[in-house]
Amino acid sequence: MTKHQKLIDRVLTKPTDFEWTELQVLMQSYGYELKFSGGSGRKFIHSETNATLFMHEPHPGKILKAYQVREIIRFLKQEGHLT
Numbered sequence: 001m002t003k004h005q006k007l008i009d010r011v012l013t014k015p016t017d018f019e020w021t022e023l024q025v026l027m028q029s030y031g032y033e034l035k036f037s038g039g040s041g042r043k044f045i046h047s048e049t050n051a052t053l054f055m056h057e058p059h060p061g062k063i064l065k066a067y068q069v070r071e072i073i074r075f076l077k078q079e080g081h082l083t
Contacts, residue, residue, distance in 0.1 A: 004029045008082065011072060018069050020062045026072075027053070030081050051079050 001009075007026045011018060024034060032044040032053070044053040053075045058064055064072075076082045 011069060012082070014066070014069050014073070016063075016066065018064045020057055020064060023055070023064065023072065030076070030079075046079070049079075 003025070007022060007029070010022070011026065027034070027044040031047050032051075033047060035043045035045055037043050037054070040057045040059055042055050042057050044055070045051070053072070055064075055068060055071075058068075073082065
């Protein structure tokens with residue numbers, strides 16, 4: 001099983017300890033680039049479709065909130081990356 005598939009499987013379980021760095025790796029594997037948008041706001045923008053996921057980078061910790069994990073899953077399904 002590839003690292004990419006492991007991350008997909010992990011996020012789909014809606015973990016309470018999903019880290020910001022894991023999100024970055026997952027989104028980059030789908031062709032998204034990370035852009036800073038002021039403060040802790042971050043945008044993941046797809047290089048071809050310009051589809052955009054806006055997230056706040058957690059601070060001071062690195063663990064994403066439950067609603068953020070749900071939003072990631074919803075977005076990836078909407079964009080056709082997950083079934």
